[in-house]
Amino acid sequence: MAWFFGVLAALxxxxxxxxxxxxxxxxxxxxxxxxxxxxxxxxxxxxxQFDRALSGGLRFDEAPFDVTASNITPDRETGIGNWSDAEIKTALQEGTRPAGHHLAPIMPSGFYGILTPGDLDGIVAYLRSLPAVSNAVPGPVYKQPVAYQVFPGAEKSMSESDFGNKLKRGFYLVTIAHCMECHTPFGPPGTGMDFKNSLGKGGREFPGPWGVSTARNITSSKSAGIGDWSDVEIKRAITQGVRKDSSKLKPPMGYRYYAKMTDEDVEAMIAYLRTLPAKE
Ligand code: HEC
Ligand code: HEC
Incomplete structure (x- = not known):
């Protein structure tokens, strides 16, 4: 009988x-x-400040641009209440505003092309259900053009039927969680992140009130990466921000949010991370 319930659970x-x-x-x-x-x-x-959730937040004043994460609540004056569903989806997947210009690549649109149509609909439905919060954020300043980079594998939407395959599901989740944006170093100037040669190798620095944190190597390398960590240890790092040696991870690693993922999703992510080629 056990096999029978196993099949049922899988279905x-x-x-x-x-x-x-x-x-x-x-x-x-x-x-x-x-x-x-x-x-x-x-x-x-x-x-x-979750009482004003998603009403505009961090400012990124970096060399090529000075942008602030937008108010994405349904407020009509200061948020995206006047945008159509199609306009929101275009901003998410192609990184362009209705007026046509490209969003700064801090907004991880280059990772969102993989979203299934069903998940895109869900995101739009949820954004529309948020309380409208009036909060005008400063407009963007673009100092130099920046190349728009699409994460390899995120060129087109994945099929929902692939969610049943643990590795594909893991790849999907790691992509939309934009783990590799922070965990992949930049290539030569002007080329963006070096996904081809250094995927998951770490090294990017994040200054903030916490000092400077450096994204770690999360490839399968046993010496430099997480290849010799157990699944339980990797899960603890992703969902609780505690690394193998028990020290605490600093921001902006988003374990506060990953903590509420389902076990099944975290396990799929880990299965996929184990397949990342080792980088020293
Ligand atoms: C790493 C930071 C970051 C994350 C994570 C992020 N965004 Fe953004 N987002 C930004 C920034 C910064 C901008 C503004 C960029 C600019 O002005 O060029 C932006 C712009 C947008 C816009 C355009 C709104 C407007 O008024 O122009 C939408 C819509 C949006 N984000 C939705 C989302 C949604 C939904 C998520 C999660 C699925 C998300 N973002 C995750 C940083 C982020
Ligand atoms: C916004 C940037 C950012 C994103 C997105 C991000 N991380 Fe991190 N991550 C970091 C930083 C920075 C550190 C190191 C923090 C420190 O050293 O205190 C880190 C640390 C880690 C560690 C600990 C590794 C070690 O050797 O200590 C793991 C594992 C990890 N991240 C996995 C992930 C996974 C999986 C995802 C996607 C689900 C992800 N990260 C998304 C920035 C990020």
């Missing part, structure tokens, strides 16, 4: 994901895996 898992209402699916993606709050929710002295 039930993808069916459940599909049966989830679009709004609930969108809430799960936005609030956990995709860490939208990490950038779009205002930061107060005591952390993110």
């Amino acid at each position: 039930a898992a993808p069916a459940m994901a599909l049966a989830q209402a679009p709004l609930e699916r969108g809430r799960y993606l936005v609030d956990t895996v995709m860490t939208c709050h990490n950038c779009h929710t205002p930061m107060g002295p005591n952390g993110p």
Whole structure:
């Protein structure tokens, strides 16, 4: 009989994901895996201000641009209340505003092309359900053109039928969580992140109130990466921000949000991370 329940469970898992209402699916993606709050929710002295969730947040004043994460609540004056569903989807997947110009690549649109149509609908439904918050953020200043980079594998949307395959599901989740944006170093100037040669190798620095944190090597290398960590240790790092040697991870690693992912999703992510070629 055990095999019979095993088959039932295997059939039930993808069916459940599909049966989830679009709004609930969108809430799960936005609030956990995709860490939208990490950038779009205002930061107060005591952390993110969830009573004004997604009403505009961090400012990135960097060499090629000075941009602030937008107000993405349905407020008509200061948020995206006047945007059509199609306009929101275009901003998410192609990184362009209705006026036509490209968003600064801080917004991880280069990773969102892989989103399934169902997940895109869910994200839009959830954004529309948020309380409208009036909060005008400063407009963007673009100092130099920046190349728009699409993450390899995120060129087109994945099929929902692939969610039943653990490795493909893991790749999907790691992509939309934009793990590799932070964990891949830049190539030669002007070429963007070096996904081809240094995927997951770490090294990017993130200055902030916490000092400077450096994204780590999360490839399968046993010496430099997480190849000799157990699944439990990797899960603890992703969801609790505690590394193998028990020290605490600093921001902007979004474990606060990843903590609420389902076990099944975290395990799929780990299975995929184990397949990353080792980089020393
Ligand atoms: C790493 C930080 C970061 C994350 C994570 C992030 N965004 Fe953004 N987003 C930005 C920034 C910065 C901008 C503004 C860029 C600019 O002005 O060029 C932006 C712009 C946008 C816009 C355009 C709005 C407008 O008024 O122009 C939308 C829509 C959006 N983000 C939605 C989302 C959603 C939904 C998520 C999660 C699925 C998300 N973002 C995750 C940083 C982020
Ligand atoms: C916004 C940038 C950012 C994103 C997105 C991000 N990380 Fe991180 N991550 C970091 C930084 C920075 C550190 C190191 C923090 C420190 O040393 O205190 C880190 C540390 C880690 C560690 C600990 C490794 C070690 O050797 O200590 C693991 C594992 C990890 N990240 C996995 C992931 C996974 C998986 C994802 C996607 C689900 C992800 N990260 C998304 C920035 C990020």
